[in-house]
Amino acid sequence: MDILANIMLGLGAAVTPTNLLYCFLGCFLGTLIGVIPGIGPTATIALLLPITFTLEPTTALIMLAGIYYGSQYGGSTTAIMVRLPGQAESVITAIDGHEMAKQGRGGVALATAAIGSFFAGTVATVLIAVCSPLLTRVALSFGPADYFSLMVFALLASVTVAQGSIVKAIGMILLGLMIGSIGTDVTSGTHRFTFGTLALYDGINIIAVIMGLFGVAETIRNIERHRVMPVIAGKITSLMPAAQDFRNMAGPILRGTGLGSLLGILPGGGALLASFASYALEKRVSRERAQFGHGAIAGVAGPESANNAGAQTSFIPMLTLGIPSNAIMAMLASAMIMRGITPGPRVMTDQPVLFWGLIASMWVGNAMLLVLNLPLIGLWVRLARIPYHLLYPAILVFCAIGVYSMSNSTFDIYVMTAFGLGGYVLMKLNCEPAPLLLGMLLGPLLEQNLQRALMLSRGDLMVFIERPISASLLAVSVLSLLLVALPRVRRKREEALQD
Structure with a gap:
């Protein structure tokens, strides 16, 4: 009964005219930036963060959340029709989705992606509503030692699922922790690493860092790699899947929803990991593996369901534990902190309208996205062909305006520029910037x-071992790191012996 009452409270907040308008705006923008390759939800949310400070916290989070899960819908459209994924999460969808389009079944592929996304988003929202109160009650029993171990677990878990070198991922986290220590120590009042600069007494502005890493750096990288691909020949004749198509997509949608919901909760997980894991799972369990890569409907249904479920369940650790599971959740947590709201178990009790209004808006947003995507397919495909050289000047200008408007400080623009150039160098060195941001935020x-x-x-360090919750989290952290590190070490050693 409590959950039903809370959901009704949330619906009352979500369906107000203002929140409905901004939910629609977020979903529309999310679909738009999902369609246009090279922008992405990370850069878009970074760009819009300063603007949202003029809105009520509930309204701002509803819009930003709509951009995030809306981009998962939009990325599949151009992945299927143009083989040009708007988002990294849609790369795997392009394999079989584009093959279906070339076979004249592009409409069926798009409908499959939309149905899977809607179902997964709806189920994931139910999981958030059910699981969040349970996790909140658990989190309220945490002491300082438990929270310390939880954050250690979150940082190491983000390392284990990061792509590329584990050493580089750890290095990014340590760099983020060091940057997060700049400023005034809240315990002693000592100024650390400020070099006498007054602007650094309050630390590095995290919004400027976000703008630099995910706005400027991504823009620079996209300038050098962006390509425009022609739309495939042929028109969409029908969006209605046949009865056999429904039977073939049912299992992958259910499995993708379950897998994505689980992986979305894990720190460092989310939509990208979920989509690739779902494709691998479907290829393993399918009786017709030879069809994968040649237009298998399961290769569209599974990943699209998984990435939408993962995108939405990634809100759970941020809202209930105060632990962002990926870079976008870190930005949403930053938006809450800048408004005086600390992410964690107190949000549900201190800000119930915000908490449940955000959850209820996800149902509303998923319904909007279902209506938005299919009728506007022609428009989305045409937008995907906009030359990137027309987009990036506006992105850079709005980044600078957004950072300056935060505190009217030109120093923050310098910070944004420095992190933009540094972030680009890190990307060229195959160092992911997301662990750096998580380290800076959690540090x-x-x-x-x-x-x-x-x-x-x-001063007794045994407190971290004597408390059961803390000891368990530290043990799981070490175990997860070993499970990833040992196979890599063994593989490197074997390669060295062969050389």
């Missing part, structure tokens, strides 16, 4: 809880 909280735990235990 101050990690330090504060470490200090509190040691003060309460009078």
Whole structure:
């Protein structure tokens, strides 16, 4: 009964004219930037963060969330019709979706993606409503030592699922922790790494860092790699799947929804990991593996369901534990912190309208996206062919305006530029910027809880082992890191012996 009452509270907040308008705006923008390759939800949310500070917190989060899960819908359209994924999560959809389009079944592929996305988004929202109160009650029993271990687990878990070198991922986290320590120590009042610069006394502006890493750096990288591909020949004749198509997509949609919901909760997981994992799962369980890569409907239904489920369940750890599971959740957490709202278990009790209004808006947003995507397919395909050289000047200008409007400080523009250039160099070195952002965001909280735990235990480090929750989280952290590191070490050693 409590959940039903909370959902009704959330619906009352979500269906107000203002919130409906901004939910629609977020879903529309999400679909738009999902369609246009080279922009992405990360850069878009970074660009819009300063603008949202003029809105009510609930309205702002509803719009930003709509951009995130809306982009998962939009990316599949051009992946199927043009073989040009608007998002990294849609890369795997392009394999079989584009083959279906070349066979004259593009409409069926698009309808499959929309149906799978809608079903997965709806189920994931139910999971958020059910699981969030349970996790919140657990989180309220955490002490400083438990929170410290939880953040260690979140940071190491993001390392284990990061692409590329595990050493580089750890290096990015350590760099983020060091950057997060710049400013005034809240315990002692000591100025650290400020070099006498007044602008650094409050630390590095995280919005400027986000704009640099995911706005400027992504724009520079997209300038050098962007390509425009022609739309395939032929028209969409029918969007209605046949009865056999429904039977073939049912299992992949269910499995993709379950897998994506689980992976979305994990720190460092989310939509990208979910879509690739779902495709691998469907290829393994299918009786017709030879069809994969040649127009298998399961290769569209599974990944599209998984990436939408993963995108929405990634809200769970951020809202209930205060632990962002990916870079976009880190930005949403930053938006809450800048409004004086601390992400974590207190959000549900202190801000129930915001918490449940955001959850209820996901149902509304998924319904809007179902209506938005299919009728406007022709428009989305044409938009995908806009030359990128017409887009990037506006992106850079709005990034600069957004950062400056935060505090009217030109220093923040310099910070954004420095992190933009540095982020581009890191990308060229195959170093992911997301772990750096997570380290920077969680670093101050990690330090504060470490200090509190040691003060309460009078400097006894055994407090992290003696508390069952803390000990369990540390053990899982070490185990997850070993499971990833040992096979890689063994593979490197074998390659060295062969050389």
